[in-house]
Amino acid sequence: MIGDALLIALYAAVGAGAAGLVGTAALRLLRNRSVTLSLAVVAAVTVAAMLAGTLLVSWAMLLSDHDLWVVTTVCAMAAVVSMTVALVLGRRVVKGSRALAEAARALGDDGRFTPPAAAPTAELAQLSRELAATSARLTESRERERTLEASRRELVAWISHDLRTPLAGLQAMAEALEDGVVDDPGVYHTRIRTEVERMGTMVGDLFELSRIQAGVLTLAPTRMSAYDLVGEAIAGVDALAREHGVRLVGDGVDPVPIEVDGREMSRVLGNLLINAIRRTPADGTVAVSARRQATGVVLSVTDGCGGIPPEDLPRVFDTGWRGTHARTPPAGAGLGLAIVRGIVEAHQGRAAVSNVPGGCRFEVHLPAAG
Ligand SMILES: Nc1ncnc2c1ncn2[C@@H]1O[C@H](COP(=O)(O)OP(=O)(O)OP(=O)(O)O)[C@@H](O)[C@H]1O
Ligand SMILES: [Mg+2]
Incomplete structure (x- = not known):
């Protein structure tokens, strides 16, 4: 069996x-x-x-x-x-x-x-979900690309305008000098020098910004005291502050160590201070501080500009953006704050702005020195 x-x-x-x-x-x-x-x-x-x-x-x-x-x-x-x-x-x-x-x-x-x-089947459903996620990521990056492209185009238009106007002025002044029809050539010479200096600064800013955006900004960080950095920056804009009748106060500066590229970070503070001084009325105050915090060091510049419209706050760091009132010369090109943000982010930091009573405050958050 x-x-x-x-x-x-x-x-x-x-x-x-x-x-x-x-x-x-x-x-x-x-x-x-x-x-x-x-x-x-x-x-x-x-x-x-x-x-x-x-x-x-x-x-x-x-x-x-x-x-x-x-x-x-x-x-x-x-x-x-x-x-x-x-x-x-x-x-x-x-x-x-x-x-x-x-x-x-x-x-x-x-x-x-x-x-x-x-x-x-479950496998095809999974594939479909993956494709949907890929599609969402693609849409997002295409959107980003589009806004970037639009702002780049806008910037080129603004910059060309900003360069053409003073160039036309320079040409007119040079021709007048050449024809010998100027009563006081000294005034023309001074104006020509100022214009050329302004255009030089703008071209320098553009160059810096293109290096930041191309990712080729190489930093040479050294350990230094926030006290020295702020002290130098204040000394650098002292003449401008005096010219505008603005008081510069730097008494909230802790002697904290930071690790930054001195030249680039001076540029950051310089840009913030120049903005603050230019937008603070005579007899006003611009205060600088450097404070140690749990996460690192916060440098801040507070001015008496009367506040930035809340809807403009998210845009101030955009390349080429400038407040509507700032359209007439000697307005800048709207590059200063974009450079600030670029340099700060290259330092693994973060730039921020907020309104305070009577003005606004720009802050630079830097990681603690290692
Ligand atoms: N401290 C400030 N107080 C009030 N508004 C400010 C201040 N700093 C910047 N802004 C606003 O943000 C805009 C952009 O500033 P940003 O420094 O980028 O450009 P800009 O100063 O106009 O030109 P640039 O710096 O290229 O010479 C300014 O036009 C201004 O409207
Ligand atoms: Mg500026």
């Missing part, structure tokens, strides 16, 4: 194994074809394995013809049903992946991805 059972198992295994081998070879041949075919092969292998096993057993054990006919019919019915199910599932998967391919093509064409209504 046990011998019979073993023999039956052996014959069935041989039959099923043969069907499995043929099936595997067929799947290999079909690996680049539709998933429907592979599913049909899997269903066919299942039925063929059963049938082959049964036929072998019946041949070896001489089962009656009737029994064999019964088993074969059962297997044939099973084959029809399982093939139908395989075809239905295959069509669903094919339809789902076609819809996904269509959506992916649209993503390539116009950058918009509309995920198909329902994915037939």
Whole structure:
């Protein structure tokens, strides 16, 4: 009895194994074809394995013809049903992946991805989610690119305007001098020098900004005292403050060590101080401070400008932005604060602005010296 059972198992295994081998070879041949075919092969292998096993057993054990006919019919019915199910599932998967391919093509064409209504399998659903995330990232970076491009175009327009106006003036003055129709050439000479200096500063700012934006600003950080840095910056704008009748106060300066590129950070403080002095009315005060905080050091410049309109606060650091009142000469080019932000961020720091009673305060947050 046990011998019979073993023999039956052996014959069935041989039959099923043969069907499995043929099936595997067929799947290999079909690996680049539709998933429907592979599913049909899997269903066919299942039925063929059963049938082959049964036929072998019946041949070896001489089962009656009737029994064999019964088993074969059962297997044939099973084959029809399982093939139908395989075809239905295959069509669903094919339809789902076609819809996904269509959506992916649209993503390539116009950058918009509309995920198909329902994915037939978890894997396709996952792929669809990944594509949706990629599409969102693409849209975001395209948007960023567009605003950057727009601001670059705007900047070029402003800069050309800002350079053309003084150039026209210089030309007129030079011609007048040449023709000898000027009563007091000394005044012209002074004006020419001032204009040239202003344009030189602007070109220098543009150069600095392009180095920052191209990421080629190389810093040479050294350890220094915030006290010295602020002291030097104040000394540098002393004459300008006196000219505007503005008082400079630097008494809130802690002698904290910072690790910065001295030249670049002096430029940051210089830009902030010049802005503050220019926008503070005569008899007003500009205060500078340097404070140690838990996260590092905060340098700040507080002026008496009367406050910046809240809707303008997020824009002041943008390249080329300047307040509407500042359009007439000798307005700057709107580069100073963009340079400030660029240099501060190159130091792993952060530049911020807020309104305070009577004016506004610009802050530079720097990480603590290591
Ligand atoms: N301390 C300040 N108080 C009030 N408004 C300020 C101050 N600093 C900057 N702003 C506003 O932000 C704008 C941008 O400043 P930014 O320094 O970038 O340009 P600018 O001073 O106009 O020109 P540039 O610095 O290139 O000579 C200014 O035009 C001004 O409207
Ligand atoms: Mg400025």
